Amino acid sequence: MKRIIASLIACALIAVAGCTETGGRHARAVYVLLDVSGSYNQKLDAANPVINYLLGTLVSGDSLTVASIDSASFTEKDIVGKVTFDDRPSVANEQKRAFRERLDGFFKDRKPSTRTDVSGAMLQAAQELDESGAGHRYILVFSDLEQDLPKGYVRDSKLPLQGADVVAVDVTKLRADNVNPQNYVDRLAHWQQVVTQDGGKWQVVNDMDHLDRIIN
């Protein structure tokens, strides 16, 4: 009888342990892309409140990556910082503080790039997020979305954006957009098409007062 009870308890414990999972489909992974090209670099400080909001909102098990968009961005070298928050909230808070310090250094020493490789950065972000296996994936893009690739660079690859939310935050208008606003509309439409075609969800947020709408 005792053996049977012990076996039942063991089975129950194994079942509970089997039900337990860390991160995975419940976790959120956020990839923030910061455009450091000449046309956007000056306005990049607008990203700080959003990143702070993310640091305050993300919890244990979630991950946050910040990378820059420069002339050739399909590379890990452009990643400014990457963190997966620890299981324990107190440790996660320490990680957030350290991450913020690292970002402060980046914002202080950033150098503008000559070209803008938005597609490369998006591909890099999409692949990273896809590998993370997180249940909720977000790419936040701080850019004017004006792609300006160096000569010879090809960016025709399909983006693995299935189930990901791509949010263009504070998409600034270029001087040419003022002359012909259709350029701005076309640019947004183009990126929307790229994202939705590859299985992602497209969103544009220009009002910083509604940051809570970005991440669920």
Next chain:
Amino acid sequence: MSGEKLLTLWSNSAALSAVIWVVLLLVVLYIARRPAHKLLKALGRTVYRGLRFAARALLGVSERLAQRNREVMLMQAREHQVQRLQREFERVANYVNRDLSAYPALNRQLSSVGAKVEEDFQKSGEVPPVPPPWIQAVDTIARIPSNGDPMVADILQNVETMVEKTSKELVDSYRKAAGKRHELLQGMLPMWRYMNRKLDTLEKLFTGLGERTQKIDNQIARLEEIIEGTDQVQETLKSSAVTQFVVAALLLVVTTIGGIINFNLIAMPMSEMVGGASYIGPFHASDVAALMLVAMEISVGVFLMDALRFTHLFPAIGTMEDKTRRRVVVLMLVFLTVLACIEASLGFMRNLLAADKEALIRQLAGGAVQSSAALEYRWLPSLAQMVLGFILPFLLAWAAIPLEMFVHSGRTVAGLTSAAALRFGAFSLRLVGNFFDSLSRLLVAFYDALVSPMLLAERWVMALRASHATHAESAKTKKAA
């Protein structure tokens, strides 16, 4: 065939065709009148009887349920009453063991004190020494006149002196004896008081015992009433069950709110222990762990209350030997204290985590450092949360009592409600049955109203036939005449 074609089937004029259709329909209805009447009546009766049968069945079930409820209610009441009686007998036993066990010793004390008092009393009653009988004779001699003889006068003087001396000695002796008696009586006073006190105590003991006996008599009378199961007792039990149910439900709601507060107090810091990123199914592991902790506290409380015999949810605990039961009580109290300590520490940790998070948010927002006054009083919420965390498990432990009340009274209330619902169902079925019966009659009348032109025609034809027959009869009679 479309409706339009049907309408113009008999004539190109829709009106004429419609009239033909109506006439045809009336003819068909007239021909089918008797079978249609039978069908409608049969349908009405069938539905009516079926529903009546179902209503009777429901009433039967309701009665059986009510009977079962009565039995359960009386059985529960009997059990409670027997428990109460047992408790009353236990109290009397304790009373007798504790207070009346000293009665033989008290009796001995009282007897010895009584004997002593009696002895002293007898001593105090001893006759004082009487003057010797010769003293009166000597006194008479001493009063004889001396007649001037100095020698006789001298002798008489000596005799008088001797009498006076003897009298004085006698008075002294009497006084001494009286003093001794007074001393004895004085010594008896505290003994009387002692006896008085003890007798008062005894009186109180016996009065208390008498009151308990009266209570037992009342309880037995109540038990007899319950066993008899009179209507009055049943009504009282019903109303008592409903009151208990409502009170228990209210208390359980309050306990549930307390449980939710407790849960919220420990859920956040629990993530520091079991990890904030772990999930069990769709739920945070920390939330499940916090819920488990609260559930464990309630469970331990239930076992504790059962072991203390405040509740009887688990008969196995209540029927344990007293020694084992006491061990269970101690064990459960230890568990509860440990859980309370864990909760207190979690409450403390909660405040630390909240402060850390607050500091992080401030830092991220580039806000100023918190004022020293705010930091100085930060220990207050910490302390409050710790105290709350420590007290709540003990309060939740009492949930066992309303829970038991709810379960026991809920059974009766559920039975009463079900029986009432079944009765209402039976009534509704009878009502619907009657409706269908009336509807069938109404439909028969409506049918007749529809074919009324044909019925009028029939009546007219019948009247015509009758008139022809009368004419023919009268013609025959005339011919014969």
